[in-house]
Each structure stands twice: as structure tokens, then as C-alpha cells.
Amino acid sequence: MGTAVSRDRHRPHDAGRTRREILAAARAEFAEAGYAGARMDEIAARTRTSKRMIYYYFGSKEGLFTAVLEEAYREIRRQEQLLDADEQDPVEAMRRLAELTFDHHEAHPDFVRLVSIENVHRGRHLARSQHLADLQTPALAVIERMLRRGRESGRITADVDAVGMHAFISSFCVFPVANRHTFAALFDRDLLAPVHRDRLRTMLGDLVVTYLTGTAAQPSPLVSPE
Amino acid sequence: MGTAVSRDRHRPHDAGRTRREILAAARAEFAEAGYAGARMDEIAARTRTSKRMIYYYFGSKEGLFTAVLEEAYREIRRQEQLLDADEQDPVEAMRRLAELTFDHHEAHPDFVRLVSIENVHRGRHLARSQHLADLQTPALAVIERMLRRGRESGRITADVDAVGMHAFISSFCVFPVANRHTFAALFDRDLLAPVHRDRLRTMLGDLVVTYLTGTAAQPSPLVSPE
DNA sequence: GGGATAACGAACCAGTTCGTACATTACTCG
DNA sequence: CGAGTAATGTACGAACTGGTTCGTTATCCC
Known part of the structure; x- marks a missing residue:
């Protein structure tokens, strides 16, 4: 159980992982609440990182x-x-x-x-x-x-x-x-x-x-x- | 063209008509923007009447x-x-x-x-x-x-x-x-x-x-x- | 090892959004 | 015809929301 290859140790500056985490959280939130119903703050909260990062990687709610x-x-x-x-x-x-x-x-x-x-x-x-x-x-x-x-x-x-x-x-x-x-x-x-x-x-x-x-x-x- | 039976003269206190008008406006707005995306103010604006009336007749956005x-x-x-x-x-x-x-x-x-x-x-x-x-x-x-x-x-x-x-x-x-x-x-x-x-x-x-x-x-x- | 840069956090802001308080007008019915 | 009630308009507010500002930390590469 668990990904055997990539270790999941918490590296603070792991761009790929952060991006993936945001996407997963966003997917869950959008699927649950619809586009307009989804909350950026909620998505951020479902993540180890902050809302700032969502905009850093995806630019906007639409982009996300x-x-x-x-x-x-x-x-x-x-x-x-x-x-x-x-x-x-x-x-x-x-x-x-x-x-x-x-x-x-x-x-x-x-x-x-x-x-x-x-x-x-x-x-x-x-x-x-x-x-x-x-x-x-x-x-x-x-x-x-x-x-x-x-x-x-x-x-x-x-x-x-x-x-x-x-x-x-x-x-x-x-x-x-x-x-x-x-x-x-x-x-x-x-x-x-x-x-x-x-x-x-x-x-x-x-x-x-x-x-x-x-x-x-x-x-x-x-x-x-x- | 136009309803032959019910005259469309503007009677100020016409509950039925107001209700129907709100429903039609709401339907268009909800269909266009989704539930969360729909705006109560926009629905009101599509109506001859005001937002106040929406809450008077339907209580809440969910009710509407x-x-x-x-x-x-x-x-x-x-x-x-x-x-x-x-x-x-x-x-x-x-x-x-x-x-x-x-x-x-x-x-x-x-x-x-x-x-x-x-x-x-x-x-x-x-x-x-x-x-x-x-x-x-x-x-x-x-x-x-x-x-x-x-x-x-x-x-x-x-x-x-x-x-x-x-x-x-x-x-x-x-x-x-x-x-x-x-x-x-x-x-x-x-x-x-x-x-x-x-x-x-x-x-x-x-x-x-x-x-x-x-x-x-x-x-x-x-x-x-x- | 040190400078450049990518990755990141906390607090904040301006515009928006649902909903309401308060006052008013028209209609109904005795 | 007048009183009670149904219907309505205006203005407003508290909470929220997408997006940002400013400053910090880790990493890469020479």
C-alpha cells in the first residue's frame, strides 16, 4: 500500500506534489458544489498549502x-x-x-x-x-x-x-x-x-x-x- | 399573438401575475447560470417587481x-x-x-x-x-x-x-x-x-x-x- | 558558498450577495 | 366607507468571495 517509488516525505518546496494536491482538492470541491458553488477558500483548506498557491499555479478559478x-x-x-x-x-x-x-x-x-x-x-x-x-x-x-x-x-x-x-x-x-x-x-x-x-x-x-x-x-x- | 383571454393590463396588486413573472425570470436565470451561479438581484431585475417580492412569495433562494x-x-x-x-x-x-x-x-x-x-x-x-x-x-x-x-x-x-x-x-x-x-x-x-x-x-x-x-x-x- | 529564482504563507481588500427592516400602497369585505 | 390585510418599494447591512500585496524560505547551479 502506498506509492512504492516516490517517497511521500514532506519536502517543503515540491512543486509537482503541491500542484497535484491542489488539483485533487479542487476536483472534489467542484464535483461537490458545482462551478459557482465551489469556494476557493474551501479548496485551499483541503490542501496542505494555501490559497496563494492556487493562484500561483492556476491563475484563476476558471483556470483551475x-x-x-x-x-x-x-x-x-x-x-x-x-x-x-x-x-x-x-x-x-x-x-x-x-x-x-x-x-x-x-x-x-x-x-x-x-x-x-x-x-x-x-x-x-x-x-x-x-x-x-x-x-x-x-x-x-x-x-x-x-x-x-x-x-x-x-x-x-x-x-x-x-x-x-x-x-x-x-x-x-x-x-x-x-x-x-x-x-x-x-x-x-x-x-x-x-x-x-x-x-x-x-x-x-x-x-x-x-x-x-x-x-x-x-x-x-x-x-x-x- | 398574445393571450386572448387574460388581459395583460397592468394591475398593481396582481399576486398571480407577479408570482408567475418571478418564476419565469428565475427559471431563465437558474438555467443559464446554475444554482449557485444564479443571482437573486439579477432575477429581480428581470422582473417588473423587486427582490422583496421573491422573498415574500418563495422565502429563500432554495425555495425559489x-x-x-x-x-x-x-x-x-x-x-x-x-x-x-x-x-x-x-x-x-x-x-x-x-x-x-x-x-x-x-x-x-x-x-x-x-x-x-x-x-x-x-x-x-x-x-x-x-x-x-x-x-x-x-x-x-x-x-x-x-x-x-x-x-x-x-x-x-x-x-x-x-x-x-x-x-x-x-x-x-x-x-x-x-x-x-x-x-x-x-x-x-x-x-x-x-x-x-x-x-x-x-x-x-x-x-x-x-x-x-x-x-x-x-x-x-x-x-x-x- | 552565494546569488538568483522558484515556491510559499499570512493578512488583507474591494466588490458582491443573500436576505431584511421599515414604510407604504392598493384591494377586500363587512 | 373604513378598517384590516395582502402586496409592494427602498434602502441597507453583515457575511462572504475571488483575488492580491508584501515579505519569507528553500533550492539550484556555478
């Missing part, structure tokens, strides 16, 4: 939130890179990808909250981010390959591209986490309680498979994507 | 936000009651319901934003609401009937209940509106641009139909809902 968002996306990206898409059947691989994405969201509610918050603010921080390129989901490339393979073998007939597929999967993964509370209040059902969570995950997997292989109603004939 | 949320849900409910579920085929009816719900969300982004905001605050206002009963979606009853009819005729085989089905549809309808901005920033695609919006709506309809009639992969045998 932007950094928090970027870091959250990067962490997700790192974890998603562990995806092994080397299954034989691309359709079954897609199901697994969807289910892993589902688990992933459930395991990182703070990330989902931060994204919600950023959307409430119309994505203005992300739009100004200098590091947008780093933040793309590696899952996209994986999906792309699966779609290609599935089409070559003829098993996948659905008319979607990778981004569309990603939107589809994300919709289903984000909702139970993002809207958990209002849903619970209105319908008296906790979508993340084990029973319902498992059912939703299965549902998502089935949906993905059924949709891709498109065995049933196919109202619109395949159109070549312009 | 709660009222705004309740009103937003009620409005949605009113509109959803117009749903005619009298189609012959319950499966096709469900597709139409899903597509109407989709359009509905697209047409009311402020509602979606308010719900997001309430979820960021863990649904605490809704939880304390006195009027939860009024806020249930009438769509639920409609879905229930469709499911029953579809099962009787044997066309519907999927193992979901009405609430589950509602969660499924909602997921897909909420996402493009709620996460529009981050998605656009990351993937350079506006999910609500006509081309993509239409495609998503079709996708949702197909998904619903395919899932309900469950022609493909059916991994888990039907289990009787306990």
Missing part, C-alpha cells in the same frame, strides 16, 4: 476548473487505453466495450458530475482548453476498427460511424450516473442499485448487439455516408 | 429554485398528456412515443439543464418537494399499457418494465441536449444539428423497436419479475 476538467478527462483516457479489443467477434467485442464503459462511468461519478457541470456552463472551459487533442477518447479508434471488421465479415449492417456509436453508448452510460438523483426522487428507483445496474448493463449490451447486427425492423435502407 | 423545478416538471407533464397512444401496433406506438420524447427534450433545453443542475446538487430540492406526486411522467402509464398490449399479442418479448423502458428512452433523449457542449468540443459534432439530430432520432426509434421485439441475441432467458 479547466485544469481539473482536463485532468479528469486524461485520467479516463489512461484507463480506457487498457481496453483490449482483441476479441475474435467484433460484435461481441463491442458489447464488452459498452459494458466496460458502463462500469467505468459507474466507478467515476465525479467525472460524470464534472462533465455535467461543464455542460451547464456551455462547455466554455473545454472550448478554450489548449489540450483538447489529448482529451479524445481512445475508445473511438477501437470502435472504428470494430466497425470495419464487423462490416467486412458482414455481421454488422447498421448505418453508424464511430462517433455515433460512441454517442449511443455514452448516452446509456451517463444517464444512470448523471440523473440518478432526480430519477430516484421521481420513480423511487436507484438506477445504480445492484439489481437495476446489472439489468441496465445487460440491456445496453443487448441493445448494442441487436442494433449492430440489425436483425429486425430496418426502416431506412442503407445509405452511403456522404 | 424548488418552485422553478416543480413548475418545469409540471409544464412537461402537461405537454406529455397530449400523447395519443391510440396507435394500433403497440410497438410502433412505442417508437412514436420515443421519438416524441426525443423532440420534446430537444425543444426544452432549459428543462434538461434544470434537471442537470438539480442532479449536481444531488436532487436535494426535489427530495424535499411537497408536490412530488404531481411530477410523475404520464408517459409511464402510457408505456405500461403499450407493454401489456404488446405482450398479449406476443410481439413484445423484452424483459423490461415501464420504468426501465422510460430510463432507456430518457437516456437517449437527455444526452444530446445535456452533453451537447462537451461532446461538440471533443468530437467536433453538434448532436443537435439537423443531420445528426434526425439520425439520432431514427436510431432511437430503431433501437426501441429492435429491443422490444428482440429478434436477435437473447442471452438471458425470460425471468419472471419478482
